[in-house]
Amino acid sequence: MATGDFATLAEHATVLPPEAFALGPCTFPVRNVPDRSAQFVGRGRELALLDEAFGEPGGVVVHAVHGLGGIGKSTLAAHWAIGRAADFNPVWWITAESRTGVDAGLAALGRALQPALVDVLSEDAFRERTLQWLAANDGWLLVLDNVSDPADIRHLLARAPGGRFLITTRRGATSWRGIAEPLDLDVLEPAEAVELFTEICPGQGDGVEELCRELGYLPLAVDQAAAYCREAGISPSKYLTLLASYPADMYAATAEGGDAERAVARVWSVTLNRLADTPDALTVLMVTAWWASDGIPRAYLDSFGSPPHVTEVIRRLAAHSMITLHGDTISVHRLVQAVARTPDLAGSARSRRFVEVGRQLAVLLLADAQEAAEEDREGEASRLLCVTHVEALASRSAPEADTEEAAELFGVAGLQCGLSGYSARAVTLCERAVDAALRVHGPDHEDTRRFRAWLADSYRAAGEPARAVALITQVLADTERALGPDHPETFDYRGSMAGMLAEGGDRERALTLARENAEAAARVLGDEDPATHSARLALDSIQPGSEGDGEERVRDIEDRLARAVADLGEEDLTVAYLRLELSNALRKAGDFGEAVRVIEEAEAANRRTFGDGHVITLYTGVLHVVILRRVGEHASSDALASQLTAEIEQSLGDSPQAQKMLAALSPEAIANSD
Numbered sequence: 146m147a148t149g150d151f152a153t154l155a156e157h158a159t160v161l162p163p164e165a166f167a168l169g170p171c172t173f174p175v176r177n178v179p180d181r182s183a184q185f186v187g188r189g190r191e192l193a194l195l196d197e198a199f200g201e202p203g204g205v206v207v208h209a210v211h212g213l214g215g216i217g218k219s220t221l222a223a224h225w226a227i228g229r230a231a232d233f234n235p236v237w238w239i240t241a242e243s244r245t246g247v248d249a250g251l252a253a254l255g256r257a258l259q260p261a262l263v264d265v266l267s268e269d270a271f272r273e274r275t276l277q278w279l280a281a282n283d284g285w286l287l288v289l290d291n292v293s294d295p296a297d298i299r300h301l302l303a304r305a306p307g308g309r310f311l312i313t314t315r316r317g318a319t320s321w322r323g324i325a326e327p328l329d330l331d332v333l334e335p336a337e338a339v340e341l342f343t344e345i346c347p348g349q350g351d352g353v354e355e356l357c358r359e360l361g362y363l364p365l366a367v368d369q370a371a372a373y374c375r376e377a378g379i380s381p382s383k384y385l386t387l388l389a390s391y392p393a394d395m396y397a398a399t400a401e402g403g404d405a406e407r408a409v410a411r412v413w414s415v416t417l418n419r420l421a422d423t424p425d426a427l428t429v430l431m432v433t434a435w436w437a438s439d440g441i442p443r444a445y446l447d448s449f450g451s452p453p454h455v456t457e458v459i460r461r462l463a464a465h466s467m468i469t470l471h472g473d474t475i476s477v478h479r480l481v482q483a484v485a486r487t488p489d490l491a492g493s494a495r496s497r498r499f500v501e502v503g504r505q506l507a508v509l510l511l512a513d514a515q516e517a518a519e520e521d522r523e524g525e526a527s528r529l530l531c532v533t534h535v536e537a538l539a540s541r542s543a544p545e546a547d548t549e550e551a552a553e554l555f556g557v558a559g560l561q562c563g564l565s566g567y568s569a570r571a572v573t574l575c576e577r578a579v580d581a582a583l584r585v586h587g588p589d590h591e592d593t594r595r596f597r598a599w600l601a602d603s604y605r606a607a608g609e610p611a612r613a614v615a616l617i618t619q620v621l622a623d624t625e626r627a628l629g630p631d632h633p634e635t636f637d638y639r640g641s642m643a644g645m646l647a648e649g650g651d652r653e654r655a656l657t658l659a660r661e662n663a664e665a666a667a668r669v670l671g672d673e674d675p676a677t678h679s680a681r682l683a684l685d686s687i688q689p690g691s692e693g694d695g696e697e698r699v700r701d702i703e704d705r706l707a708r709a710v711a712d713l714g715e716e717d718l719t720v721a722y723l724r725l726e727l728s729n730a731l732r733k734a735g736d737f738g739e740a741v742r743v744i745e746e747a748e749a750a751n752r753r754t755f756g757d758g759h760v761i762t763l764y765t766g767v768l769h770v771v772i773l774r775r776v777g778e779h780a781s782s783d784a785l786a787s788q789l790t791a792e793i794e795q796s797l798g799d800s801p802q803a804q805k806m807l808a809a810l811s812p813e814a815i816a817n818s819d
Contacts, residue, residue, distance in 0.1 A: 168281040175235030175257050178226045178288065184368055185224045186344065187337035188217070194328055195225050199232075199286075199309055207302060209292075209312040209321045212330035213466045213478055214412045215365030218313035221330065222288050226311065233286035233309065241289040241312075242415070244297040251275045251301070254287075279305035286311065293415065295324055315416055315466045332362040332478070342381070345371035352382030359385060361438075361479040366409050373398055392487040409480060416465045425449050425458045430467060430477070431503030432510060434485035437537040439476040440530060445514050486541060504542055508551050511535055515557055525758055525796045529565060532558045536570065539577050545584070549592075552581035556596045559603060564760050566801030568607035575600035589627050591634075594620050598638060601645065610649030617642045633676035636666045640683030647687045659684040673712040678719045681705065685726060695734030702727045716754045721761055724750065725768060737776040744769045758796030763789065767809050786810045 198208050210218045230236050235257065239250025255271035256263050258278060266274065279285065285308060289298055292314040302310065302324070310325070318327035333341065338357035343349060345368060360366040374384050388395045396409045420426045429449065433441055449455050459475065462468040469476045485503070488496040511534055518527040535558040559574030579600050582593040597620045604613035621638045628634055639662045646655035663680040670677050706723040713719055724747035731740035748769050751762040766789045773782035790810055797803035808814060
């Protein structure tokens with residue numbers, strides 16, 4: 146039985162005005178978009194794509210601008226929305242980092258649409274009224290900024306099937322499959338980054354380009370640096386200096402009144418927190434921070450676990466725009482790398498330890514990659530790519546932190562640079578290896594002597610014979626003191642010294658030293674010892690056979706080749722070099738048919754032993770082309786030259802060694818070989 150005073154109930158009831166039930170079009174402008182025009186430059190392609198997407202009449206349009214945090218997604222969305230405000234009503238901005246934020250933004254839109262109900266309806270009621278209004282009307286634009294999870298906005302998209310949504314998100318394109326059309330946003334062009342800096346901090350010319358390059362053309366970082374320079378009254382060059390010396394402080398620094406949460410050091414914290422359930426994802430960022438930004442083979446990360454686990458780690462990083470996938474390689478923005486290499490502002494021992502662990506893992510994984518590249522028979526490309534990452538690690542880490550493993554890494558990379566003709570790069574890496582070995586082992590360790598010998602050879606290749614001779618003299622003295630004058634290592638370094646003396650112009654001294662070294666090696670070690678074979682090869686390089694004693698030289702090399710094969714095996718480098726010497730000697734002796742046969746055997750053997758793309762194999766092929774031309778087999782020479790050109794370009798790229806070989810294969814060079 147109902148009871149109560151209906152008069153009293155009516156007296157206390159809320160009476161809703163008629164507009165509370167209206168769902169008609171909005172008759173007055175409703176705008177809520179942050180003005181970020183001062184931070185906007187360039188982006189012509191992206192603006193045109195948005196114009197095209199939202200210019201089509203009818204139907205739902207959902208576009209997701211995605212990319213790395215700080216890359217300018219929100220700025221692009223705000224600039225475009227303001228520019229198109231006359232075409233839509235309402236134009237409403239919602240900070241959509243969570244479902245709660247989305248609902249709050251919808252309720253705020255409801256209050257703007259029906260201000261008379263502000264003191265009447267609850268927050269939930271406004272949210273529901275807004276969803277009803279959006280479903281009943283068109284011609285509006287909602288900007289959903291910084292969506293972390295597509296699930297947070299699914300209810301909104303489902304309730305408003307005829308609307309216009311512009312989404313900004315760090316989630317990658319695959320996260321929006323079937324939900325929104327993705328638009329990938331990249332960093333600024335160099336000129337655009339400079340323009341952004343000078344608009345915020347005018348009148349600066351000293352070091353702007355260099356600073357923008359160091360910041361990886363990331364809009365947030367350029368904006369932050371420009372505002373700081375203007376407020377502090379410092380030049381871009383000074384900012385660069387501070388950044389190099391105090392990275393943690395500068396990545397966290399913002400201008401007065403700036404949003405500390407938008408500082409470079411903190412902009413990725415939300416994403417990293419979401420990745421916390423995949424710890425190896427964070428470790429991958431800490432490791433790749435020490436390598437080059439681009440061209441990181443996914444295979445370098447294989448040791449993180451099983452293939453499914455590693456794939457999942459990479460997938461999650463890519464899904465949150467922390468890395469970019471390029472087939473079998475990945476890239477990491479250089480500023481993400483810089484922050485990952487930098488201990489936190491407090492400089493805690495735990496933070497420093499994490500950074501150091503990342504560096505040590507980066508060294509060990511590169512060492513594994515270097516070993517795998519050395520075994521790669523397909524060519525030099527994988528070796529040179531590994532060298533690039535080793536160089537990046539060297540440039541991004543302090544020499545005093547170098548370990549024994551780092552010294553070996555730098556030394557082998559320097560040796561590889563030398564083989565590919567990058568003599569200056571070889572010098573830099575070998576110098577780093579020597580310094581590390583001296584610090585870790587001292588001057589008398591075998592690694593120190595080995596790296597010094599490689600550095601001496603790098604000096605020689607770089608056109609610095611005096612430095613080469615001085616250093617190899619020291620290596621030889623250290624070896625004689627440590628191992629004695631008759632040790633195989635001593636003979637090897639003595640032969641190297643003879644070759645460097647010859648290249649430096651002191652041929653008489655070089656010849657005497659090489660002859661004495663070869664004779665002593667045979668006497669002390671025996672004819673079959675590898676050091677004896679190497680000593681004789683060193684002598685050959687200084688005193689090649691003359692035209693007058695061609696047949697005698699052929700017999701000598703044939704005997705030495707037979708002994709080398711018996712003593713060292715078919716796969717030894719000395720055997721490979723002796724085959725080349727034998728072919729040249731036969732050609733000079735006039736036995737062209739036999740010269741062709743030997744060079745064909747040499748090339749086939751080198752392809753079996755070293756692989757098609759190895760420097761030695763390719764060099765042998767070049768000599769094969771020349772010999773074929775000189776004996777009149779022009780068609781065969783031309784066919785082989787064409788094949789080798791493709792192999793050299795694929796294996797060596799545009800390295801100095803490649804350019805040298807390609808020049809030798811040019812029609813002019815081959816014609817001149819007649």
